[in-house]
Structures are given as C-alpha cells and as structure tokens.
Amino acid sequence: MTGLPFPSVRADSRAPAGTVGLPDQLGRVARDLRVSVTDRCNLRCRYCMPAEGLPWLAKPEMLTDDELVRVIGVFVGLGVQQIRLTGGEPLLRRSLVDVVRRVARLEPRPRIAMTTNGIGLDRLAQPLADAGLDRVNVSLDTIDPQEFADLTRRDRLHDVELGLKAAAAAGLTPVKVNAVAMRGINDHSVADLLQWCLDRGYELRFIEQMPLDAQHGWDASTMISAQEIHERLEERFELTPLPAADRGSAPAERFLVNGGPVTVGIIASVSAPFCAACDRTRLTADGQVRNCLFSQKETDLLGPLRDGASDEELGALIQGEMWRKLPGHGIGTADFVQPDRPMSAIGG
Numbered sequence: 584m585t586g587l588p589f590p591s592v593r594a595d596s597r598a599p600a601g602t603v604g605l606p607d608q609l610g611r612v613a614r615d616l617r618v619s620v621t622d623r624c625n626l627r628c629r630y631c632m633p634a635e636g637l638p639w640l641a642k643p644e645m646l647t648d649d650e651l652v653r654v655i656g657v658f659v660g661l662g663v664q665q666i667r668l669t670g671g672e673p674l675l676r677r678s679l680v681d682v683v684r685r686v687a688r689l690e691p692r693p694r695i696a697m698t699t700n701g702i703g704l705d706r707l708a709q710p711l712a713d714a715g716l717d718r719v720n721v722s723l724d725t726i727d728p729q730e731f732a733d734l735t736r737r738d739r740l741h742d743v744e745l746g747l748k749a750a751a752a753a754g755l756t757p758v759k760v761n762a763v764a765m766r767g768i769n770d771h772s773v774a775d776l777l778q779w780c781l782d783r784g785y786e787l788r789f790i791e792q793m794p795l796d797a798q799h800g801w802d803a804s805t806m807i808s809a810q811e812i813h814e815r816l817e818e819r820f821e822l823t824p825l826p827a828a829d830r831g832s833a834p835a836e837r838f839l840v841n842g843g844p845v846t847v848g849i850i851a852s853v854s855a856p857f858c859a860a861c862d863r864t865r866l867t868a869d870g871q872v873r874n875c876l877f878s879q880k881e882t883d884l885l886g887p888l889r890d891g892a893s894d895e896e897l898g899a900l901i902q903g904e905m906w907r908k909l910p911g912h913g914i915g916t917a918d919f920v921q922p923d924r925p926m927s928a929i930g931g
C-alpha cells in the first residue's frame with residue numbers, strides 16, 4: 584500500500600446519511616480509539632521531543648474530564664471497542680484513575696489499555712487496575728542506564744523498572760514493552776533488551792522510528808528498519824514467524840523466540856505499513872479527531888461541544904472525519920508532508 588490517495592477517496596466528503604459506525608470509503612471500520620489525555624511528558628526522548636520540551640496546551644484548551652468521558656462515550660456508541668489512553672505521558676493527568684473508572688462504566692464496556700513510559704506506575708498500577716484498566720504497554724528502549732539517560736535525557740530507568748513490576752503485580756497482563764531503536768544510541772543492544780524482557784515475562788515489540796518528532800529530524804537513511812532489528816535479534820535468538828493470518832489489524836509481525844511460547848513483535852510502520860488493515864481513530868487532548876497519525880487535517884469537537892452540540896451532532900462530525908481517511912500514510916512518497924503536530928501532541 585502506498586500513501587497515494589485513491590481517486591475514489593474524496594478527502595473533502597462527508598459520510599453519507601444513515602452511515603452506521605465508523606467506516607471509511609475503502610471499507611475499513613474504526614474500532615480502536617487512541618485518546619491523548621495530555622500532551623505533557625516527563626521524558627525528552629530524542630526521537631520525539633527537543634531537550635527543552637514543547638509549548639504545552641493550556642488547561643482551558645483541553646477537554647475536561649466530563650467532556651472527555653462524554654466524547655469517548657460517543658465513540659463507543661459508534662462501535663469503538665478498545666480505548667487506549669496515551670499522550671504525552673498519560674500518568675501525568677491527575678484525574679486518570681477517575682477517567683478510567685468512568686470509561687469502564689460505559690455500555691458496552693470497552694477494553695481499556697494504556698501506553699505509558701512507566702514513571703509513576705509503581706504507585707498507580709493497582710489503582711488503575713482496580714478502576715478498570717485492562718492492559719498496559721510500557722515504552723522502554725534500553726536497559727542500559729547510560730543509554731537510557733542519553734536517549735530520554737532523564738535518569739529514570741529505575742522508575743520504569745519499578746513501574747513494570749507493579750503493572751505485572753496488578754495483573755495488567757500481558758505486560759508489553761514498546762521499543763524504538765536509534766542508530767548509534769541503542770541499536771546494538773536490542774538483543775539485550777529482548778533477553779531482559781524474556782527473563783521477566785514481558786512481551787517486547789520494536790517499532791520503526793517514524794517522522795513524527797517535533798524537531799523534524801527524522802531521516803529515512805538512518806532509521807533502523809524492521810529488517811535490521813530482525814537481523815540483530817537473529818544473531819542471538821531463533822525467530823519463527825507466526826502465521827500472517829493471526830495478525831488481523833494488529834500492527835506487529837510476531838515471532839516465536841527460540842521455539843516459543845514467548846514472542847517478540849516487530850512493527851514496520853514505515854518499511855511495510857499496515858494501513859490497509861488500520862482500524863484506528865484518534866482523539867487529542869484538545870478535542871480534535873484524527874483519522875490517521877499522519878493526517879494533515881483534523882476535526883474539532885471541542886468548539887461544537889462547548890457550543891452545545893448533541894451526541895448525534897458530535898457523532899456525525901466523527902463519522903465525517905473517519906469517512907475521509909486516506910488509503911495510507913504516504914511516508915516515502917514524493918508528496919509526503921510530516922504533520923504539524925508531533926507524536927506527543929497527537930497521542931502515540
């Protein structure tokens with residue numbers, strides 16, 4: 584799949600009257616909602632943010648808890664079955680436990696997952712699990728303290744380790760670890776990270792670095808590709824691919840490690856995109872709906888919501904945004920333009 588718009592996809596059109604759920608013009612249906620609950624973060628990962636951070640959203644520009652839960656409820660009414668809370672760093676939203684509790688009361692109850700850097704999870708894993716959080720992905724790119732500090736510009740590896748332990752103890756399982764490899768920083772230690780995860784029962788997934796950094800410093804020629812990660816892991820482990828049919832809309836290609844049952848995932852978001860099977864939709868902390876990480880446009884819900892829009896009206900806006908979803912992200916094509924918002928402000 585390339586990112587070139589199909590002639591049949593009209594990027595300015597509205598969903599036809601009577602549309603049910605969240606389909607697009609190519610027959611994909613969104614069922615997985617990524618919600619950024621804050622754009623702030625307490626790490627400064629080099630592939631994501633500059634050292635000085637970013638101008639954060641002011642509180643009045645952000646959805647309040649009531650607004651957030653209401654909008655998530657509208658998505659659930661449109662067929663969304665899984666909510667993934669992310670950011671920024673979701674644990675920095677003070678009301679997170681309460682938000683999870685309220686989302687878990689929606690009917691039909693969605694599955695609730697979270698992507699976090701794990702800092703503070705030692706304290707929050709159990710309250711979040713009690714509130715209804717089902718699963719967690721913790722981002723961890725290296726288990727070498729010096730590499731960690733170099734990559735994230737913060738000396739917090741120990742906090743992440745405590746967070747991971749607490750997540751497992753709270754039953755937020757399988758605990759998944761997400762890693763990005765950067766050339767010259769942690770690319771030589773990907774096999775160490777896999778061994779570390781195997782020893783602790785965490786399921787590791789590597790993801791290719793994408794052009795979503797605030798500094799616009801991404802460079803295709805230096806990106807560590809899925810193929811390269813695979814080769815480096817194979818120097819130490821035997822990897823057996825799981826059947827492609829088991830993958831569904833999941834982005835990771837999974838491999839049994841040394842015959843299994845443990846697996847490792849590799850997500851080739853750039854070199855082998857999975858846009859044709861994408862079932863995602865996104866809501867930013869300031870109430871914008873995006874049909875793709877790489878969208879150039881988004882649909883505002885915050886304004887209409889504060890102007891008194893009904894759930895039906897909000898639903899129609901969300902359906903319109905999803906109907907316009909393009910076939911692919913287009914990275915690598917001549918007309919690809921990196922979106923204005925960085926990953927941390929969209930919600931990874």
Ligand code: SAM
Pocket residue numbers: 624630631669670671672673698699700701720721722761762763790791792793794795796926927930931
């Ligand atoms: N703060 C949380 C965390 O660290 O998981 C959630 C937000 S973070 C943006 C979500 C995920 O996006 C993390 O796993 C991070 O490594 C990943 N990420 C950030 N920038 C990326 C990029 N340019 N390419 C690929 N992944 C990226």
